[in-house]
Amino acid sequence: xxxxxxxxxxxxxxxxxxxxxxxxxxxxxxxxxxxxxxxxxxxxxxxxxxxxxxxxxxxxxxxxxxxxxxxxxxxxxxxxxxxxxxxxxxxxxxxxxxxxxxxxxxxxxxxxxxxxxxxxxxxxxxxxxxxxxxxxxxxxx
Numbered sequence: 001x002x003x004x005x006x007x008x009x010x011x012x013x014x015x016x017x018x019x020x021x022x023x024x025x026x027x028x029x030x031x032x033x034x035x036x037x038x039x040x041x042x043x044x045x046x047x048x049x050x051x052x053x054x055x056x057x058x059x060x061x062x063x064x065x066x067x068x069x070x071x072x073x074x075x076x077x078x079x080x081x082x083x084x085x086x087x088x089x090x091x092x093x094x095x096x097x098x099x100x101x102x103x104x105x106x107x108x109x110x111x112x113x114x115x116x117x118x119x120x121x122x123x124x125x126x127x128x129x130x131x132x133x134x135x136x137x138x139x140x141x
Contacts, residue, residue, distance in 0.1 A: 001132070001136070002136070003083075003086045003090065003093075003097075003132075003133040003134075003136040003137040004083040004084070004086050004087050004133075005083075006129045006130070006132055006133035006136070007079050007080070007082050007083035007086060007097070007129075007130070007133050008079070008080060008083045009129055010079050010100075010126045010129040010130050010133070011076045011077075011079035011080040011083065012076070013122060013125060013126050013129070014072055014075050014076040014079060014126055015072070015073065015076040016122075017072055017119065017122050017123075017126070018069050018072035018073050018076065020118075021065070021068060021069055021072065021119070022065075022066070022069045025065065026062060026065040026066065026069070040058070042057075043056060043057040043058040043061060044056055044057075044058040075100065075103075078096070078100070079100065079130075082096055082097060082100075086133070086137050090137040090138065090139050090140075091139045093137055094134060094137050094138075097130055097133055097134040097137060098134055100130050101127055101130040101131045101134055104123050104126045104127035104130060105127045107123045108120055108123035108124045108127055111123055
């Protein structure tokens with residue numbers, strides 16, 4: 001398999017991850033009953049000063065969740081662009097691929113520690129695709 005194909009596959013998987021994170025986790029999360037509704041209501045109701053801005057815990061929850069979405073979309077775009085770069089100059093692409101591989105390994109560890117199986121499996125698969133792309137992107141001898 002060619003490294004640019006693996007990078008494009010990782011890019012598409014990352015984009016799918018972004019979409020599912022946003023719509024499945026932030027915007028249309030399933031309700032788990034009255035205790036969760038009470039918690040969310042409290043998060044939205046309690047306001048505090050955050051460096052001169054009046055915010056709630058819900059603002060932080062939603063804002064950080066959307067930061068993750070933007071970051072995942074950016075990573076997907078970068079992987080797609082690396083797919084083009086690796087075709088013409090594998091040596092220049094490899095450090096970026098290595099950085100993304102390490103980042104997705106770290107993200108997978110965080111998912112394992114704090115979240116659940118679906119993102120963990122997705123992030124491990126992305127890291128594997130990136131790692132194999134790195135190995136296959138060796139410059140010709």
